[in-house]
Amino acid sequence: MRKNGNMSIAPIVKWVGGKRQLIHEIEKYIPQKYSTYYEPFFGGGAVLLHLLPTKAVVNDINEELINMYQVIKDNVEALIEDLGRHENSADYFYKIRALDRDNKLYKSLTSVQRASRIIYLNKTCYNGLFRVNRDGKFNTPFGRYKNPNIVNAITLKAISTYFNKNNITFRCGDFEAALNDVEKESFVYLDPPYDPVSDSASFTAYNRGGFDREEQKRLKFLCDKLNNKGIKFLLSNSATDFIKELYKDYKIKIVKAKRAVNSKGDKRGEVNEVLIRNYE
DSSP states (O other): OOOOOOOTOOOOOTTTOOOGHHHHHHHHSOOOSOEEESSSSSSTOHHHHHHHOOEEEEOOOOOOOOOOOOHHHOHHHHHHHHHOOOOSSSSHHHHHHGGGHHHHHHHHHHHHHHHHHHHHHHHBBGOOOOBBTSSBBBBBBBBBOOOOOOOOHHHHHHHHHHHHEEEEEEEESSSTGTTTOOOOTEEEEOOOOOSSSSTTTTTTTTTTTTOHHHHHHHHHHHHHHHTTTEEEEEEEEEEOHHHHTTTTTTTEEEEEEEEOOOOOOOGGGEEEEEEESSSS
């Protein structure tokens, strides 16, 4: 494991529940030694891009997100060039956002164009909120920022260099399948969609289908399997009674985080979250 000494390497997209603000709290509980780093809910990638492991397997169910990372690895110069073509205007934003409404048209886009679209929408949409509707279509409105950093070439190149100089594998699918080949010396960091602290705080719309309490239970059973194999895991979630009861047999640390995803403005702010682990 290496800690990020390259300030150019940072998450390229803003992601709901991103771990950038909690990274130094999470870092306290990262094992000093492990063979392969696994992250089945990759999202914005803040933890990986801080730790910079030399061997990692990262997964997300969101196809557009994984395509973006693969393009950053394989074709970063073309991505930077395509990002430079975008415009920061409402009319243009809604035109680009609507591309996935026409399946035939969308399928004609190259992987670079799809990656460029996702980064552009993330940088210019309201609150940088990646959200899709029930049909899996991006539906966040225009953000009206004066000067969004759409073409972040330095960061894109730094991430690409890291991906290519190390053994980083990208997967797209179910979180459980992503861990099929995990070995005993590996370390698994799990950052699932959080159990909602209230009905209004629920946000699992980064991918169609959501993540309900049955999924939370399935994830807990997976953690039990990892534990029985002697594999170390660290899990982040909200500090709800449901989660604390579900993981009562493991070590639970309460941490403070600031979250802005709530339909009620007065409910945003500092909240309790948990870090759960199966090792000292």
